[in-house]
Amino acid sequence: MASFMGNIPPLKDVHSQLKARFEKTVEDFRANLLSARTGRASVHMLDQVKVDYYGTDTPVAQVAQVTTPEAQLILVQPWEISLVGAIEKAIRTCGQGFNPSHDGRVIRVPIPAMTEERRKEAVKHLSGVLEGHKTSMRNIRREGNEQVKKAAKDKLISADDEKRANEEIQQLTDAEIKRLDDLFKAKEKELLTI
Structure with a gap:
């Protein structure tokens, strides 16, 4: 036109x-x-999640490597080990119903099938x-x-x-x-x- x-x-x-x-x-x-959360893992599921990085709300993808090695799992590997707890808390409280866990270095975010x-x-x-x-x-x-x-x-x-x-x-x-x-x-x- x-x-x-x-x-x-x-x-x-x-x-x-x-x-x-x-x-x-x-x-x-x-x-x-x-x-938006679907039943399949996607690195974009964490796009709206922000973490306090030296006083600035920063997207998780800017402070960590976010990957999906499996269809039902997101792995978050922070560039700085000191951010592990803050990132895990941000993911847990983002309102998408995620239940992350970490081993001190890597945060695992299982993506359960959606009801x-x-x-x-x-x-x-x-x-x-x-x-x-x-x-x-x-x-x-x-x-x-x-x-x-x-x-x-x-x-x-x-x-x-x-x-x-x-x-x-x-x-x-x-x-x-x-x-x-x-x-x-x-x-x-x-x-x-x-």
């Missing part, structure tokens, strides 16, 4: 900003989906995350419409251009929200399939 807004100089920046912000929102949602109840909880949680991201997209749309309205008020574009730009922003928003829905549906299917 050729962009109407991309061809009008006062709206070119608005269009590129909208696309970039929508893309960032989709990528953030994708990261949330990757970190039907846990699968439904995970879908419900991701549904809430989805709604939050959809709201973000609607806010981005509103800000884009406000920028177009300002350009029209400042006589940089005509009333017809304003109407077409608002329609294009709505189409762009609808397409991006559909991307979020499609990503969610695929993850929901993965979670509910035993």
